[in-house]
Amino acid sequence: MLQHYEDRASDLINGVLEELGYERQELQLRPIPFSGSWGTSLASFPLASKIVAAEHAEEFEGLSKKELKKRQSGLVREKSLELADAIAERLNGGVIGQNGASAISRAESVNGYVNLFFDTSTVATDVLRTAIDQGADYGRGTQRADKVMVEFSQPNTHKAFHIGHTRNAALGNALANITEFAGFETIRANYWGDIGMHVIQCLWCYQSFHKDRRITRKLRGRRLGEYYTEAVQRLNYRKDVLGLLHELAEDDALFVEKIDAIVTEMYREDGVCGEDVAYLLGQIANHREIDEDKLFEPMSVPMLLKYVGPQLKEELAFVREHGPQEAPPPTSRTANVRYPPPVVTIENTTERIARWKRLNATPEWWPEVPEWQQQIKDTFQAWERKDEELVALWEETRQWSIDEFHRIYDELGIRFDVEFSESEVEEEGRQIVYDLVDRGIAEMSDGMPVVDIDKALGLEDKYRTLPLLRSDGTTLYSTKDLELTRRKFEDFDIDRSIWVIDNRQGFYLQQIFKIMELWGFDQAEKCFHLGYEFVTLPEGMMSSRHGITVLYEDAMKAMRKRALEIIEEKNPDGRLSDEKKEDIAGQVAVGSILYLMLSRDNNTQIAFDMEEALSFQGHAAPYIQYAHARACRILERAGELPDGPVEFVDLQPEEIDLIQKIAEFPEEVTQAATEYRPLVIADYVFELARLFNDFYADFDARPILNADEPARSMRLTLVAATRQTLENGLALLSVPAPTVM
């Protein structure tokens, strides 16, 4: 909100420039970047550079590039110092203060910069009064004409909600909060992934293996997620077992070394047929893949699997003692397998033991796999012909998931104005595809409709080709997205639509937008993809297939528990009721998970570390929430805020920095909204809290409640303005602002 003062400073400087015989110009003013200095500054280099170029044009001609640079840079430096001196001198020599009381108190020239200092009393009064008087609206932008839709979250039903989904939800929600606060009418949209192969797999697993199990209402959503994971694991059982064995053959030198002994024992103990033993030995010893069709006995591979675990455990002990073991140099057969050269380490062996444990728990799955795969195909067929029983089951279970998601959104303080779902746009999407084919925009290729976008646009290798239906006529994600896009603009009369989706879908979304454009949908250019990188775990990529995930529910539970422990520890005196403590713990946990997701740039991957998430110190939500609670406490103790005009004199550097930060809030909101970056606000509230703690910490230098007037009123006003700004900033992130902690 200092724009007004910066404009004033610009005017003053331009006036001086005119007096000095230069033209008025658009000046780039920036805050003085030093702690305790409050004002705005002008770098005189650009102007000096122009002047030097004009004055020395002749001299510069014919110089070599290097000489020119050297000469120029010296001259510009000299000129800028001179210029800054001249400007500052004239400003101080009468310009400042000419028109009665000015908000600029004095000027200074240093290193080629002209610094104009604000009259702290005038500007501080303005800033703090504005923040307090505008209250929850402090920082709000003026109402704009544009209507924006933010689509986010898009969870798949029948799957678990994990912390990766939380990043999307946190990001989209904060973005919607911010665009709304910045003045754009905002529609929050969700899009359920309620049909598709994952649903079929989940339903198959439920029907085949868990139909009679009683599930409590509370656990329904969670169980569905588990069934999906189980389905994937059952269906991929053979692939996963062979995958593990192949990996070992490929780069586990210790394992390959021992394979002879292992198969020999297996032959003796389990009586596996000799041909299979010989085959397995040959493949592994030569670092080759195992082809299940070449085996005679159905259970040979699971038999071998049994021996893998003990061997890996021995290797782990060995590696612990002797350090990582390198794989043998590649032979001609294996030369192209991988890069970098594989090594047996504690990490990969530990990871492999975990995989082995899971696989070895269910060897009886091995012979069942082909049959299951057929069942899945049948289930999909049943879905396509709208089999009544299956559809009824789908409707019921779909609701279980949606109920679960709504509970999570409620907990996180996230809401939606409209909920789309894949199932509802499927048919209309198909119609759009037919229309695209009719108009010759889509063509048939390999039995399915596709759009060769590059061909249509006369480009090469840019947008490539996107299929719009499977060759068996079933719909794809793309089929549905076409209708979804149409519906957004035509049913909701929006001017812009933002898709908050994982970066991995960036290319795909560009294809969709282009196809809409080819279809003649003008608003295609109003579609934006806001991408972000995924959340990983310390042990690598999250994968529901391998059971490597952290569920939202589990993370939340752990954080809530930890928060409660700290609250108990800090409030032993019974001042807070148990209910209140639970409430605060929830606010801390919710705030922490949201802040964690929002305090990193969209383009960086977040490695979710539970340990780190549970450390409520430093750069995390509780730090900011704590500052807010502190401010609340002070204000509560103070009773009434000073009523009349408050004098802001003798401000200390800590106070000036804090006021300056408060003043920056509206601009930060604008920036976050234009750049679609909640991170700007996340950083801002942390900085604000930090400056507040700085201000608060030194009791001797800056008492608040016990201070004499006018300092007491001044500091109380400052505390109130800080609290309000913290609250407004946190609200944009949906991070709760507890009044007591």
Next chain:
RNA sequence: GCCCCCGUAGUUCAGAGGAUAGAACGCCGGCCUUCUAAGCCGGAUGUCGCAGGUUCGAAUCCUGCCGGGGGUACCA
């Protein structure tokens, strides 16, 4: 192969072409009989991946290379 993203302190990350590149975590040492110690103060740590270029001025913009991740027609 082509396209996108990332590379900054031991670690996790900020960093509107501008002044002395900042936080947090971790480590060491201090501060609770006074407004909440989830806090504050002090100490150490940087070839801003490498090489060129643009510019008066580059962590920031451009080009190339190296390293990591992702994408690249019937997954979403």
